[in-house]
Amino acid sequence: MAAVQETVDRVKAIDVDQYKYGFETVLETEKAPKGLSEDTVRYISARKNEPEWMTQWRLDAFRRWQTMVEPTWARVDYPKIDYQDAYYYSEPKNFSGPDSLDDVDPEILKTYEKLGIPLREQELLAGVKTSKVAVDAVFDSVSVATTFKEELKKVGVIFCPISEAIREHPELVKKYLGSVVPVSDNFFATLNSAVFTDGSFVYIPEGVRCPMELSTYFRINERNTGQFERTLIIADKGSYVSYLEGCTAPQRDEHQLHAAVVELVALEDAEIKYSTVQNWFPGDAEGKGGIYNFVTKRGDCRGDRSKISWTQVETGSAITWKYPSCILRGDGSNGEFYSIAISNGRQQVDSGTKMIHLGKNTTSRIISKGIAAGRSDNTYRGQVSAHRKASNARNFTNCDSLLIGDQCGAHTVPYIESKNASAVFEHEATTSKISDDQMFYCMQRGLSDEEAVALIVNGFVKDVLQHLPMEFAVEAQKLISISLEGSVG
Amino acid sequence: MGADVKPLRTAAETALIARFQAAANSLPGDSATGRRRTEAFDRFEKTGLPTRRIEEFHYTDLRALLRDAPEPAARPDAAAVATVLARNAAFPAPLAIPSLDFVNGYLVSQPPAIAGVEIVALDAALAAGDALTSRLGALELAQDNPMLALNTAFMAEGAIVRVSKDAGDAGLQLRFANAADAPFSSAPRVLVVVDDGASLDLVETHAGANGLAYQVNAVVEIIAGDGARVNHTRINAEGDAAQAVSTLSVSLGADVRFSSFGLTTGSAMSRHQIFLGCAGEGADITIGGATMLRGRQFADTTLTLDHAVPNCNSRELFKTVLDDESTGVFQGKIIVRQHAQKTDGRMMSAALLLAENATMNNKPELEIFADDVQCAHGATCGQLDDDLLFYLMARGLPRKQAEALMVEAFLGEPLEFVAREDVRDNLVALVEGWLAARG
Numbered sequence: 001m002a003a004v005q006e007t008v009d010r011v012k013a014i015d016v017d018q019y020k021y022g023f024e025t026v027l028e029t030e031k032a033p034k035g036l037s038e039d040t041v042r043y044i045s046a047r048k049n050e051p052e053w054m055t056q057w058r059l060d061a062f063r064r065w066q067t068m069v070e071p072t073w074a075r076v077d078y079p080k081i082d083y084q085d086a087y088y089y090s091e092p093k094n095f096s097g098p099d100s101l102d103d104v105d106p107e108i109l110k111t112y113e114k115l116g117i118p119l120r121e122q123e124l125l126a127g128v129k130t131s132k133v134a135v136d137a138v139f140d141s142v143s144v145a146t147t148f149k150e151e152l153k154k155v156g157v158i159f160c161p162i163s164e165a166i167r168e169h170p171e172l173v174k175k176y177l178g179s180v181v182p183v184s185d186n187f188f189a190t191l192n193s194a195v196f197t198d199g200s201f202v203y204i205p206e207g208v209r210c211p212m213e214l215s216t217y218f219r220i221n222e223r224n225t226g227q228f229e230r231t232l233i234i235a236d237k238g239s240y241v242s243y244l245e246g247c248t249a250p251q252r253d254e255h256q257l258h259a260a261v262v263e264l265v266a267l268e269d270a271e272i273k274y275s276t277v278q279n280w281f282p283g284d285a286e287g288k289g290g291i292y293n294f295v296t297k298r299g300d301c302r303g304d305r306s307k308i309s310w311t312q313v314e315t316g317s318a319i320t321w322k323y324p325s326c327i328l329r330g331d332g333s334n335g336e337f338y339s340i341a342i343s344n345g346r347q348q349v350d351s352g353t354k355m356i357h358l359g360k361n362t363t364s365r366i367i368s369k370g371i372a373a374g375r376s377d378n379t380y381r382g383q384v385s386a387h388r389k390a391s392n393a394r395n396f397t398n399c400d401s402l403l404i405g406d407q408c409g410a411h412t413v414p415y416i417e418s419k420n421a422s423a424v425f426e427h428e429a430t431t432s433k434i435s436d437d438q439m440f441y442c443m444q445r446g447l448s449d450e451e452a453v454a455l456i457v458n459g460f461v462k463d464v465l466q467h468l469p470m471e472f473a474v475e476a477q478k479l480i481s482i483s484l485e486g487s488v489g
Numbered sequence: 490m491g492a493d494v495k496p497l498r499t500a501a502e503t504a505l506i507a508r509f510q511a512a513a514n515s516l517p518g519d520s521a522t523g524r525r526r527t528e529a530f531d532r533f534e535k536t537g538l539p540t541r542r543i544e545e546f547h548y549t550d551l552r553a554l555l556r557d558a559p560e561p562a563a564r565p566d567a568a569a570v571a572t573v574l575a576r577n578a579a580f581p582a583p584l585a586i587p588s589l590d591f592v593n594g595y596l597v598s599q600p601p602a603i604a605g606v607e608i609v610a611l612d613a614a615l616a617a618g619d620a621l622t623s624r625l626g627a628l629e630l631a632q633d634n635p636m637l638a639l640n641t642a643f644m645a646e647g648a649i650v651r652v653s654k655d656a657g658d659a660g661l662q663l664r665f666a667n668a669a670d671a672p673f674s675s676a677p678r679v680l681v682v683v684d685d686g687a688s689l690d691l692v693e694t695h696a697g698a699n700g701l702a703y704q705v706n707a708v709v710e711i712i713a714g715d716g717a718r719v720n721h722t723r724i725n726a727e728g729d730a731a732q733a734v735s736t737l738s739v740s741l742g743a744d745v746r747f748s749s750f751g752l753t754t755g756s757a758m759s760r761h762q763i764f765l766g767c768a769g770e771g772a773d774i775t776i777g778g779a780t781m782l783r784g785r786q787f788a789d790t791t792l793t794l795d796h797a798v799p800n801c802n803s804r805e806l807f808k809t810v811l812d813d814e815s816t817g818v819f820q821g822k823i824i825v826r827q828h829a830q831k832t833d834g835r836m837m838s839a840a841l842l843l844a845e846n847a848t849m850n851n852k853p854e855l856e857i858f859a860d861d862v863q864c865a866h867g868a869t870c871g872q873l874d875d876d877l878l879f880y881l882m883a884r885g886l887p888r889k890q891a892e893a894l895m896v897e898a899f900l901g902e903p904l905e906f907v908a909r910e911d912v913r914d915n916l917v918a919l920v921e922g923w924l925a926a927r928g
Contacts, residue, residue: 073544388846403860406827415547416851416868421842424871427853 019316022251022281025111025221029140032089034224038062041194044089044141048163048197051170061183061193068187074350075379075411076319078255078292086257088195090140090222104144111219112137115248133213133244134159138229140222141197148212157241158203159214162230165201172203176234180263180300180327188259188294188321192228196261199229204239204270215244220280220291226257233263235270237303242273247316249281253289255318260295268303268330273311276324280316285374287346290318297324298354301333301362309336310353318347323381325354328362328393335364343376343408352382352413357393357423368399372408383415386423393423501558502537508558509642517645518615522622529626529641536635543635548818548850549760549789551636555732559704562593562673570597577666580696581724581915588662594646594675594705605656605687611647611678621649624712625680628738630795631764637736640676640708647678647708652687660690665707667697667728674704685714685742690909691721695735695755697728702757705733715742715769720749722912724919727755729784734760743769750906752916753780753788754923760789767801767829774803777903779916781923782815782847789818792836796829796862805836806903810896811847812927822854825862832862840870841899843892893924 032043041062045055070081092105134148136159143161152159158169166173183193200216220227235241249256258280264272274297283290293316299308310324320343326335337353349372355364364384372378378401386393401410416425442452498506509530516526538555539546565573573592587600589608596610614622625644631637652659663679683689693709705727713719727733733756741747753759763776780788794803809817819838840849853866873895881891900920907913 401855401857403857406830406858406860408860409856409858411857412853412855412866414851414853414868416870417849418840418842418870419846419848421845421847421872425851425869427851427866427868 019251019281021115021248021279023114024250024252025107027105027107027221028093029090029222030093031087031222031225034087035084036088036195040088044195044197047089047091048166050163050166053174054166057178057183058194061190062195064184065187065190065194068184068190070187074321074381075377076321076348076350078319081257081292087222087225088228089197090225091142092139092144108139108144111139111221112217115217115219133215136161136200136214136216138198138216138218140220140225140227143198143200152211155208155211156205157208157210158201160201162196162199162201162232165232169201169203172234173201173232176263176265177232178263180265180298181261181296186296189261189296192230192259192261192296196228196230199231199260201231202233202241202243204235204241206236207238209239210241213242213244215246218245218247220249220256220258223252224254224256226259229260231260231262233272233274234265235267235272237267238269240271243275245274245276246279248279249291251281251289253284255290255292257292258294260297262295262297262324264299264308266299266301266303266306266308266333269305270303271307271309272299273309274299274324275311277313278316278320282316282345282347283318285345287318290347291316292319293317293322294319295322297322298327299325299335300327301330301335303333304330304359305332306330307334307336309338311338312340314339314341314349314351320347320349320351322351323353325356326364327356327358328364329358331359332361333359334362337364337366337368339368340371341369341378342371342373343378344374345376346374347376349377350379350381352380354383355385355395357384357386357390357395360389360391361393362390363394366395366397366399370399370401370410371404372401372410373404375407377409377411379411379413381413383417384425384427385415385417386420386425388419390420391422393420395425397425397427498537499552499556501555504558505639506534512643516643517612518622519618522615525626526642529638532633533635533638533642539635545634545791545820547852548820551734551760554758555704559672559674559702562595562669562675564595565592565597573666573668576668577664577696580726581692581694582918584662584692584911584915586660586662586690586692588664589648591646591663591665591677593667593669593673594665594677596646596648603656603659605653606659606661607651607653609649611649612645614649615645619649621651621680621682624682625678625710627712628710628740628764628766630766630793631736631738634736634762634764636706636734636760636762637708637738640678640706640736643676644678646675649680649682651682651684652689653684654686656687656689658688658690661692663691663693663709665693665695667701667703667705667731669698669701669703672702672704674706676706678708678710680710681712683711683713683717683719686716687714688718689720690912691719692912693721693723694726695724695733696726697731697755699728700730701728702730702732703728705731705735707733708736708738710738711740713739713741713745713747716744717742718746720908721747722907722916723749723751724916725751725753725755725759725761726919727759729755729757731756732758735762737761737763739763739765741765741767741769741772741774744771745769746773748775748777748906748908750777750903751779751790752919753778753790754782754919756786756788758787760791763790763792765793766795767798770798770800772801774801775906776803776805777906778807779900779903779920780807780809780817781900781920782810782817783812783927784815785813786815789820791818791820793822794824794834796823796825796832796834799828799830799832801829802833803835806906807838808900808903809838809840809849810843810900811840811849812843814844814846816848816850818850819868820852820854821866822856823864823866825857825859825864827858829859830861832859832864834862834864836866838868839899841896842870842872843896889928893927896924897921
């Protein structure tokens with residue numbers, strides 16, 4: 001079956017040529033000297049006023065990185081990256097730290113206004129229907145503003161740039177940083193460990209339900225600069241947090257590297273919901289420019305009955321290499337991954353997830369929809385594994401892909417590994433097997449097979465996307481109604 | 490950073506390299522064949538024995554598994570042949586199908602002449618420069634496979650079979666039997682060319698002595714012309730210490746009806762790789778498999794199916810039953826090329842874990858470049874349904890018997906792919922025998 005016209009139109013509307021966030025903010029910046037060496041690492045550490053242990057941690061990572069080889073297993077193709085031909089640190093000139101919004105360069109504030117990210121708390125209250133959203137705005141290598149910090153502090157929630165957390169909460173950072181994604185986990189994670197600049201740090205104390213959505217907005221602005229953000233979220237026993245991440249970059253004809261590491265830790269009965277709308281500049285229709293997005297995201301369900309849920313809407317980046325994963329360590333823990341990945345132009349997406357079942361009675365669910373148009377390639381790569389001790393582990397995976405046009409490719413590479421007889425894993429890529437009961441219910445009420453499938457899956461995805469704040473809704477709205485008609489595996 | 494890693498050769502690789510250098514000039518064939526051997530060996534040498542770093546061998550590290558490369562067996566004398574064939578007479582249960590017999594990789598007997606079927610020993614064909622030898626290794630898709638390349642480099646023993654339309658509904662068995670006093674290796678190769686409009690039932694059986702650590706790297710190639718019909722059945726009942734790598738390479742013309750079914754119960758380690766390419770439109774393809782493992786057995790089935798032309802249908806169904814500490818691997822890759830519109834491909838792999846410590850690795854892949862196709866894949870693994878077990882036991886069946894009934898039902902589905910009743914009976918008997926041995 002070919003794709004329905006409605007779907008074709010919707011995907012066209014978010015084509016690479018329609019990139020809305022491609023403007024550039026002209027600012028004077030201070031940068032680290034070009035290239036990457038131990039001096040660059042020391043420079044970054046010094047700019048962030050980091051304690052000695054952190055500098056050593058970075059240097060150790062850098063030395064390991066030098067012995068590593070760039071991975072080639074992903075289904076992406078790009079010219080070799082010259083790691084010496086980029087800047088690893090860039091901050092707006094005379095930047096003194098985000099004490100008050102009044103100190104922030106008005107140009108930067110204007111940038112966020114243009115992007116539709118309200119940084120002033122009173123603006124947030126007006127006009128936005130959903131509940132409040134606290135924002136940490138990261139501009140190139142520094143966090144320029146973090147809102148609602150005081151209000152969050154009242155309930156004990158720590159929400160601040162990670163550079164601040166390293167100074168103010170070293171005991172937490174020392175305990176958790178690198179505990180989910182080890183320093184030498186992979187080539188890009190190790191590079192990030194050496195040169196990470198800013199990102200968010202979140203700590204939700206025991207039993208606290210975070211009173212508002214937390215979010216970080218990443219913006220790459222400076223030319224020829226990589227962004228290496230690092231985010232660490234810890235949900236202590238019985239707590240809950242929903243965190244959102246958004247990203248954009250100016251339209252340029254050069255490729256820029258973005259290698260982030262995100263670590264989530266959920267202790268007993270805690271729940272973390274992590275949502276991303278990734279909208280880095282995807283390059284033009286001919287594949288010129290665009291962000292190389294090499295990201296390591298991993299959540300550790302460390303405590304019993306903990307839950308981590310990843311939701312991602314991927315529309316940007318020239319190359320996406322991203323596998324938000326869950327380590328289901330605690331008994332009865334639960335991992336979820338919902339993804340919509342749309343590629344167009346010459347974009348290459350290799351994305352998916354890993355669900356690693358270690359504890360007893362762990363459950364996970366993977367719903368992935370890939371849509372490839374133009375001359376793009378869209379790959380789902382996912383691993384589900386059950387350890388010997390993961391009795392009664394359950395996984396359900398459903399990945400659908402849709403091709404629009406005959407120049408693109410959609411690929412599915414699932415790895416399903418079971419070492420426990422009582423683990424039940426189901427992987428399906430057909431649209432007819434969702435849930436017979438639900439299907440029967442819908443069809444009995446007069447919906448066709450396809451309408452029923454669309455209703456069930458979209459209803460499901462919609463439910464998750466509703467947690468995104470208004471700023472992100474524009475993009476997301478276009479995606480949720482995409483029909484499943486014409487889906488292939 | 491990124492320094493070139495100089496591959497350290499394992500004992501097996503060193504032995505193979507030395508063996509090729511020593512044997513290159515004495516292997517049958519003209520200079521063109523010699524060049525092909527050298528090219529093939531170069532391809533093998535580049536990677537060496539495949540490791541996990543090669544994606545197609547993600548779960549099967551042959552470099553670690555094939556620790557040594559025993560010398561090829563000597564050509565068995567008449568007495569040895571008689572002993573081995575007598576031992577193997579009952580396997581599979583006698584079929585009314587003419588057979589080619591192989592002992593330790595050597596072609597030892599050919600059936601009496603069959604109308605429309607031409608059979609030549611491979612070494613004779615290579616030495617005589619038979620025109621059909623040019624069709625060996627024709628499938629592009631399998632070119633880079635190191636184990637196939639290794640077989641090509643050393644190919645000498647085996648046969649070339651050509652079935653013409655005049656043969657009617659032809660049948661042929663390829664019976665491989667292995668037994669010797671000491672570990673050995675063998676690398677037989679059989680090419681079967683089925684002419685346009687011809688029809689063939691091909692039954693390939695592999696058996697061997699238990700307790701003997703022999704290695705097999707067998708290749709069977711099938712080239713089916715336009716409108717041909719081929720039913721292929723393969724049984725791996727190698728000895729319990731055998732390491733068996735096998736390749737089935739299939740190229741199909743237009744409107745071919747092709748089916749292949751493989752049953753694996755034997756060998757300590759087996760890797761069965763299937764490469765299938767569609768060269769003509771309108772082919773109808775069915776590939777099935779049933780694997781039953783126990784003890785510490787390891788079996789890998791890897792399928793690569795290339796839909797290069799439009800309007801082909803394919804169905805793949807693989808079932809794996811794992812007992813004790815055995816490990817099963819299924820990798821299936823369906824490629825749909827840009828012009829292969831209206832392809833309909835469905836692949837399913839299901840695994841049943843009967844014991845706590847069994848392991849199953851599934852990797853069903855889709856690689857799709859055409860937008861007007863229907864492709865689906867599914868993969869499941871789990872244990873026997875407790876409710877069903879309870880139901881059967883409540884009706885008086887002992888536990889093992891209830892389990893056997895359910896396993897038989899589980900494996901029954903792909904067995905239906907085998908069209909010939911006498912062949913299917915053989916397979917069912919093997920399944921029942923395996924279950925009976927569970928106690």
